[in-house]
Amino acid sequence: RQLAPGAVHVPGWLDPPRQRQLAAACRDWALGPVPARAAVLPGGARMSVRTVCLGWHWQPYRYSRTADDAGGGRVAELPDWLADLGRAALADAWQDHAAARDYRPDTALINFYQGSARMGMHQDKDERSDQPVVSFSIGDSCLFRFGNPDTRNRPYTDVELASGDVFVFGGPSRFCYHGVPKTIPGTAPDDSGHQAGRINITLRRTGLAD
Ligand code: MD5
Numbered sequence: 001r002q003l004a005p006g007a008v009h010v011p012g013w014l015d016p017p018r019q020r021q022l023a024a025a026c027r028d029w030a031l032g033p034v035p036a037r038a039a040v041l042p043g044g045a046r047m048s049v050r051t052v053c054l055g056w057h058w059q060p061y062r063y064s065r066t067a068d069d070a071g072g073g074r075v076a077e078l079p080d081w082l083a084d085l086g087r088a089a090l091a092d093a094w095q096d097h098a099a100a101r102d103y104r105p106d107t108a109l110i111n112f113y114q115g116s117a118r119m120g121m122h123q124d125k126d127e128r129s130d131q132p133v134v135s136f137s138i139g140d141s142c143l144f145r146f147g148n149p150d151t152r153n154r155p156y157t158d159v160e161l162a163s164g165d166v167f168v169f170g171g172p173s174r175f176c177y178h179g180v181p182k183t184i185p186g187t188a189p190d191d192s193g194h195q196a197g198r199i200n201i202t203l204r205r206t207g208l209a210d
């Protein structure tokens with residue numbers, strides 16, 4: 001389950017009822033005050049995933065409270081129950097209750113992958129905190145590429161992430177390159193509650209103050 005120090009994969013951590021609850025909540029959030037959208041990178045390329053944010057709004061490559069790139073609305077709050085779920089996942093993945101107790105995510109980024117959507121190799125370095133990222137996968141499986149802190153190229157490890165899996169990235173793995181080269185259509189379990197591609201939820205601490 002541990003791919004590198006701080007990088008832990010827990011297959012099937014979310015039971016099917018929990019997957020269905022999260023999938024339905026994500027589809028609701030996608031219609032919220034700042035609807036899910038495919039972000040446009042500074043160079044002009046549009047991302048192939050659609051993203052909706054809770055707590056803080058992420059735009060490449062910064063966080064804001066209001067979506068000044070998408071209509072100017074204020075994003076919905078991050079619900080306590082979702083932060084609590086992240087804390088519980090961290091406690092189980094790391095078996096470190098002190099780290100979990102101190103985990104205070106303040107934002108969730110929810111990515112919707114449909115069709116040929118993918119995510120290129122990148123680092124998550126817009127946060128001003130080194131608290132871990134907790135990732136939940138729902139729906140179709142994907143190929144996840146976990147790299148290294150120095151280059152977007154090899155060495156990397158490919159792992160399949162399936163519906164219900166948790167992945168935690170912290171410690172020395174927090175700033176490793178990673179990406180999603182493809183999702184695998186038709187692999188969503190019937191009882192996952194999401195048959196329209198893949199959903200990924202990441203919990204993070206931005207380290208920003210209001
Ligand atoms: C996804 N999302 O499956 C992935 C899972 C993103 C993103 O990459 O930025 O929205 S999150 C994987 C992740 C987060 C932080 C650090 C590392 C991986 N890592 O060090 O490998 O949609």
Ligand code: FE
Nearest residue numbers: 122123124178
């Ligand atoms: Fe990322």
